[in-house]
């Protein structure tokens with residue numbers, strides 16, 4: 521058993537370049553600023569790619585996964601999300617937790633198969649979502665508080681062409697809806713004409729919202745159908761956008777590789 525384990529390890533060691541390459545930097549770091557490419561060879565500029573930029577740059581826009589997360593449907597059970605399956609308090613030699621939740625609980629992404637059977641059958645699950653789209657420059661905007669995200673509201677926002685990722689902060693944030701366990705179907709979201717306006721008039725492919733659904737309840741299916749007609753738009757839902765100044769950020773969203781699932785919890789952060 522031990523020998524079997526050791527063999528691949530030795531192979532790995534043999535294949536690794538020596539750590540004492542020229543300049544003292546690991547050869548995995550290229551000289552390109554902020555980039556890290558495997559096997560690039562050249563040594564890193566001192567203080568370059570490895571420069572720490574200090575605290576306060578990262579804004580977490582993910583809600584904590586707690587049993588009190590809002591339930592979307594009336595009477596739906598969101599939690600317990602994590603429970604101890606084996607507990608040292610009960611005499612086990614270790615603590616081991618189990619995660620149990622709907623894939624559309626809390627901060628999450630939808631995959632194209634969520635409301636489009638053709639995309640689901642084609643295997644367009646969360647594991648196929650485009651990481652390049654989920655990570656990149658994003659614009660945070662404030663939607664006027666007296667409206668759902670209609671065509672008129674979209675027109676009013678004047679989001680420039682070329683912007684591919686937008687986080688829409690709405691009345692939902694002011695109403696603290698993500699902190700209301702019982703759920704509230706009067707949340708703000710896209711209407712069908714708002715979704716159609718976005719598809720027809722913008723380059724937006726990542727649509728971030730501050731409640732559980734990108735579509736307002738009255739347009740729950742119809743607005744989703746518009747967004748998922750082509751499988752190139754990713755809704756990111758249930759974002760925590762409180763107290764984040766409007767502006768441009770680098771967005772990073774990483775869904776879990778849940779093969780076959782049409783939704784996944786996602787950790788999203790903004791970097792100033």
Ligand SMILES: *[C@@H]1O[C@H](CO)[C@@H](O)[C@H](O)[C@H]1NC(C)=O
Pocket residue numbers: 604607608609615
């Ligand atoms: C294991 O879980 C129990 C029950 O929640 C807790 O009291 C204890 O501190 C945990 N032990 C460790 C080592 O985490």
Ligand SMILES: *[C@@H]1O[C@H](CO)[C@@H](O)[C@H](O)[C@H]1NC(C)=O
Pocket residue numbers: 665666667668691705706707708709736737738739
């Ligand atoms: C948004 O639409 C929902 C129904 O889908 C409605 O209950 C809510 O009042 C609307 N909100 C605003 C601000 O117009």
